[in-house]
Amino acid sequence: xxxILVFYGILGxxxxxxxxxxxxxxxxxxxxxxxxxxxKTQFSIVVPMRNEAGSILKLLESISEVSYPxxxxxxxxxxxxSLDESWTxxxxxxxxxxxxxxxxxxxxxxxxxxxxxxxxxxxxLAHTDYILTTDADVQVPEYWLKEFDAxxxxxxxxxxxxxxxxxQNRSFLSVYQHYDMLSLQAFGLASFAYKxxxxxxxxxxxxxxxxxxxxxxxxGYEQVASGDDVFTLQxxxxxxxxxxxxxxxxxxxxxxxxxSFSGLWQQRKRWAKKTASVDSHYVIGxxxxxxxxxxxxxxxxxxxxxxxxxxxxxxxxFMVKLAIDGWYLSKxxxxxxLIFCWTDFLKVSLVYPFLTLLFSLSSLSGSFEWKxxxxxK
Numbered sequence: 001x002x003x004i005l006v007f008y009g010i011l012g013x014x015x016x017x018x019x020x021x022x023x024x025x026x027x028x029x030x031x032x033x034x035x036x037x038x039x040k041t042q043f044s045i046v047v048p049m050r051n052e053a054g055s056i057l058k059l060l061e062s063i064s065e066v067s068y069p070x071x072x073x074x075x076x077x078x079x080x081x082s083l084d085e086s087w088t089x090x091x092x093x094x095x096x097x098x099x100x101x102x103x104x105x106x107x108x109x110x111x112x113x114x115x116x117x118x119x120x121x122x123x124x125l126a127h128t129d130y131i132l133t134t135d136a137d138v139q140v141p142e143y144w145l146k147e148f149d150a151x152x153x154x155x156x157x158x159x160x161x162x163x164x165x166x167x168q169n170r171s172f173l174s175v176y177q178h179y180d181m182l183s184l185q186a187f188g189l190a191s192f193a194y195k196x197x198x199x200x201x202x203x204x205x206x207x208x209x210x211x212x213x214x215x216x217x218x219x220g221y222e223q224v225a226s227g228d229d230v231f232t233l234q235x236x237x238x239x240x241x242x243x244x245x246x247x248x249x250x251x252x253x254x255x256x257x258x259x260s261f262s263g264l265w266q267q268r269k270r271w272a273k274k275t276a277s278v279d280s281h282y283v284i285g286x287x288x289x290x291x292x293x294x295x296x297x298x299x300x301x302x303x304x305x306x307x308x309x310x311x312x313x314x315x316x317x318f319m320v321k322l323a324i325d326g327w328y329l330s331k332x333x334x335x336x337x338l339i340f341c342w343t344d345f346l347k348v349s350l351v352y353p354f355l356t357l358l359f360s361l362s363s364l365s366g367s368f369e370w371k372x373x374x375x376x377k
Contacts, residue, residue, distance in 0.1 A: 004309060010292050015321075017289065018328050022328045025331045026331070028192070028247050039149055041149040041152050042073065042128035043074075043130050043131075043145060043206070044075075044126035045076065045132045045134065046078070046118075047135070048119060049118075050081065051086060055137040056086055056089055056136045057089050060075075062140045062141075067145075068146055068149070070099050073101075073128075075100060075103065077103070078105045078119070078122050080107040086136075105125070123209060129208060130206055130208060131208075132205070133203075133229075134203050134204060134205075138255040141250055144250070147250055148206050148251065151244055155242065155244055156242055157243060157244040158242055159205070159241060160207070161188070161197070161233065161246070162201075162205065162252065162253065163189075163247070164181060164201045164204050164254075165181065165255070166178045166180075166255055166257050172347065175348060176355070177257040178257070179345055186331075186332035197243050198230075200233045200245075203255055204251070204253045205229055207236065212232065215235040215236050216235065249337035265358075268359035269363045272360060291360050293321075293353075294354075295353075295357060297318065298354065300314050301314050322346065326342060
């Protein structure tokens, strides 16, 4: 019986945390930036690229269709030894869209890991004051640059983070990634509401070039494979720069889901190792709490074969958690003008404890693969 009480105690802490995050999201729903100011800010859009022949043209097409003067932005595509037709496709696009300033660069050896090197090289060559990073497999909305411009004009922010949505198709894997990303976005946005921003996504991140260089954002994390986003956020926050988050649906970018389970597993191992390197007791604490909650369900399910009272706990706790998590994530979906499907969310919730534990425990040791390369951290 004592174990059931311990399990309920862990869930109680989790429900208090989710309640606080939900309140944070409610605060931000009342906040909006003026979206009808005359465009003023000049942007350097930075896109690291490696073997993205299947998606880079979609990104460039979406950038070419943004409602923003082409003279106020430039695009840096930094190729990281692609082995496919990515380079050729970008060159062809350049020739067909000369009205857009597109610079295609080759990544070079440096003191950072490949993606950080690519971004750092482009930042140093940028001709504007603001860097806007995204990934080669995303598509941007029409008013993407206008939203960032309006935020920068109406605040003195040196970093502005935007939302990212994983596209869904008919596969369960894509549905899982969609709702998992939604939960990460909700956590990140709520942390901004409490003036303690801890995570963001490099697929939609804008920052001041001088602030980036002054903060030496990768110092101490040179050999961590990814983390260009959270380390930039962490460094600028520690240096006292103002930080904002765009919660409007017209600023959200869409990314493709990982197509295979093995690819998803490698991605989650990379994310977990990046998170472990973040200098934030809060992020680590939340990660431990979430893992404990999932462990609680799995252990209780196993113990139920010896004591059926644990089965009762699993059913009751699962239904309560489903309702609270659903309330929380549906608020986030509404902010981003997304449809929240309770049936899909139920399916994801049924496997979430097992997948979370698998990804968490497997990240404790060993290396992972990313873009055809292996990394240890």
